[in-house]
Amino acid sequence: MSENAIDRLTEIFKRFPGIGPRQAGRFVYYLLRSPPSLRRELVDAVRGIAEAAKQCPTCFRYHSDKQKECSVCRSASRDTSLLMVVASDADLSSLEHSDTYKGRYFVLGGTVALGTDKNPTLRTKELLASLPMRIETGLQEIILAFPANPEGDATAFLIRNKILEATPLGFTPLGFKITALGRGLSTGSELEYADPDTLRNALENRR
Numbered sequence: 543m544s545e546n547a548i549d550r551l552t553e554i555f556k557r558f559p560g561i562g563p564r565q566a567g568r569f570v571y572y573l574l575r576s577p578p579s580l581r582r583e584l585v586d587a588v589r590g591i592a593e594a595a596k597q598c599p600t601c602f603r604y605h606s607d608k609q610k611e612c613s614v615c616r617s618a619s620r621d622t623s624l625l626m627v628v629a630s631d632a633d634l635s636s637l638e639h640s641d642t643y644k645g646r647y648f649v650l651g652g653t654v655a656l657g658t659d660k661n662p663t664l665r666t667k668e669l670l671a672s673l674p675m676r677i678e679t680g681l682q683e684i685i686l687a688f689p690a691n692p693e694g695d696a697t698a699f700l701i702r703n704k705i706l707e708a709t710p711l712g713f714t715p716l717g718f719k720i721t722a723l724g725r726g727l728s729t730g731s732e733l734e735y736a737d738p739d740t741l742r743n744a745l746e747n748r749r
């Protein structure tokens with residue numbers, strides 16, 4: 543392996559969220575020290591997601607099922623009266639593992655970025671466009687499940703307003719309400735790292 547190959551992989555790891563140059567370097571040297579089988583496994587796994595992973599056209603989560611829609615959107619046993627809007631795939635995954643929620647999801651793709659112009663592209667339009675279909679299948683409640691921090695609060699405020707703007711008659715005639723997760727989550731905590739009990743409490747105390 544030339545020095546360039548090492549630098550190249552280090553540069554790629556550096557772009558990962560939360561990974562600095564030193565950690566990126568450690569990953570690369572770990573791979574170099576490991577048996578070749580681990581490097582092959584990594585290459586195969588990366589190729590696997592490149593070939594098989596796709597975004598669900600309904601909730602926008604990433605999945606690698608054969609079907610277009612993800613397993614949650616396809617499942618007939620999920621409660622179509624509940625729609626939970628989450629910021630990220632990681633939050634959705636944490637809620638699924640906590641086994642406390644049986645409704646549908648929508649992945650917004652981030653939260654409002656405060657104090658910067660660099661707002662991530664949020665799928666607000668896609669969410670609004672999906673509402674008529676969801677109302678037809680019995681939507682009764684939209685649960686805003688964003689992190690308990692200022693960005694999460696700003697996102698909840700924005701999404702609530704966008705939904706109300708898009709339904710000029712107000713939500714009562716349309717028959718669904720908008721709630722937010724309760725603050726069983728301590729301030730600043732990310733759903734992604736919350737334990738199942740905390741998530742269950744937050745869900746039960748939604749309002």
Ligand SMILES: [Zn+2]
Nearest residue numbers: 598601612615
């Ligand atoms: Zn889906």
